[in-house]
Amino acid sequence: MMLGQKMFEEISGKLGQALADSPAKDLEKNLRAVLQGVFAKLDLVTREEFDVQQAVLLKTREKLEALEAKVAELEARHGGEASEESGNLAL
Known part of the structure; x- marks a missing residue:
């Protein structure tokens, strides 16, 4: 052998x-x-560059969703005031 x-x-x-x-x-x-x-x-691009950009995109998407939720919350909280103000402007 x-x-x-x-x-x-x-x-x-x-x-x-x-x-x-x-x-x-x-x-x-x-x-x-x-x-x-x-x-x-x-x-x-290399796989490493792709993975880095994918991570950046994921983090950006998470921040965008958090900001959209915050804007929706603020609009809901101040929605009545905003519609009253726009009504006064129309007069």
């Missing part, structure tokens, strides 16, 4: 070295550069 594992590791190492020295490595580098250029033109 150990002999088979050792042989597998040796063959794997030789294949890895052969690929590193081959034109396939250059092809990989060129393809990676092309893909990075395409992604840059697409105006993509």
Whole structure:
């Protein structure tokens, strides 16, 4: 069993070295550069940037809902006064 594992590791190492020295490595580098250029033109964001903006949006939404509730409360509390004042202006 150990002999088979050792042989597998040796063959794997030789294949890895052969690929590193081959034109396939250059092809990989060129393809990676092309893909990075395409992604840059697409105006993509990283997952980290997306998560940060999502958290900001959630916090903003919570503040907006709190303010809307506060405005509704103030309008309900002072609703009668506001309608009386608008009635006086119409006269």
